Amino acid sequence: MRSLSPHAVRRALRPLAALGLLPALLLTACGSGTSAAKESAAVPAAAASTLKINTSPEQNRIRAEKAEEIAAKVPAAIRARGELVVGITGDGIPPLSFLADDDSTVIGVESDIAQLVADVLGLRLRLDRTSWENLFLAVKSGKDDVGFSNITVTEERKDIYDFATYRVDQVAWEVASDGRITKITQPSDIAGLKVAVGTGTNQEKILLEWDERNKNAGLAPIEIQYYQRPADYYLALKSGRIDAYFGPNPTSAYHAAVSGDTKIVGTVSGGGDSLQGLIAGMTQKGNGLVEPVSEALNTVIENGKYGEVLKRWGISNEALPASRVNPPGLPRPTKK
Incomplete structure (x- = not known):
């Protein structure tokens, strides 16, 4: 689809x-x-x-x-x-x-x-x-x-x-339904991934904090990508240009349920840890x-x-x- x-x-x-x-x-x-x-x-x-x-x-x-x-x-x-x-x-x-x-x-x-x-x-x-x-x-x-x-x-x-x-x-990790990623629960799970996030959002803040922790631990940095419209990051997910999207849980869950193209593999508090x-x-x-x-x-x-x-x-x-x-x-x- x-x-x-x-x-x-x-x-x-x-x-x-x-x-x-x-x-x-x-x-x-x-x-x-x-x-x-x-x-x-x-x-x-x-x-x-x-x-x-x-x-x-x-x-x-x-x-x-x-x-x-x-x-x-x-x-x-x-x-x-x-x-x-x-x-x-x-x-x-x-x-x-x-x-x-x-x-x-x-x-x-x-x-x-x-x-x-x-x-x-x-x-x-x-x-x-x-x-x-x-x-x-x-x-x-x-x-x-x-x-x-x-x-x-x-x-x-x-x-x-x-x-x-x-x-x-709550914010959610959304990935392609047929992709290799099955869960994201901690910073090390996103090391080296290409991740889309909304600019100026709290999920961006969490993502940057997780990336910093990974780099301090000697893990590969993430590649952050920004898109202006939901259709853009969903197209990027579908085409494989990004590995995951990090966004509000309600909207991600709703999209995953309706489209069948994506799935939720983890949620965290909007306040992080x-x-x-x-x-x-x-x-x-x-x-x-x-x-x-x-x-x-x-x-x-x-x-x-x-x-x-x-x-x-x-x-x-x-x-x-x-x-x-x-x-x-x-x-x-x-x-x-």
Whole structure:
């Protein structure tokens, strides 16, 4: 089977879902590490028979009720506007944030979580589709109220932004399904390999740390390659130009399940060996929005709406028992 583009992935979902194969495949592939399990025991894994995949623009999102006490804590300017502007990247691959079959409507777990938060805060949801780089600028400047885009909490980012957590951060090693690599669990497993990773991501940081450890141990260095689009690194995997792709676990597991071209051979915490990474909604530092966002998340965690959303997209194993504001983040880069 050829490597699938994001649009082709969405088309491939339909026959798999109709045959009842996609849920079982997806949930089998979407494994998480031990550290994640400690953080995410609140919501049981979705049963294969209950997972339904809808890639149409008519999402019929799971909705929540307004909580007056929490809504009253939203900064006055946002309340007066009546809408929550959410920065989101819609050009990724399922199930986090991607485009529906109309190639314009942003769907996925991130927009669903954003909808729940907006509902609890009594605000209309407006998604501002942007690039990863511009997302941070938009939140910092106040153009966007909050970013929901698989953003990991780091100590460095906490200098500029506030965070309200809502998922554990797992990253996965994805390789060709017919390749020689069967597992990647430690730095020595990637010595001498050609590895693709997203620039400026936490998985890049982990990859560089593993490479440094290998070189200090006298092992062969890795060759890092960067691609702009998911279709590019999947084509590189298929053609053998790279040995592995290191990316977010949900997206890699989803692609592996649908395409059949790849498989997951290992997962690690987005924090590497030092700390369990956490995914969070990101707000402008000190503007007073992060607390009501976190309270809104805790409201939907407690009433089960949050669990329904994660179950809908097959990532219940990344659930958190509670949202926290500005928890310990991934450590700052080591100064040499």
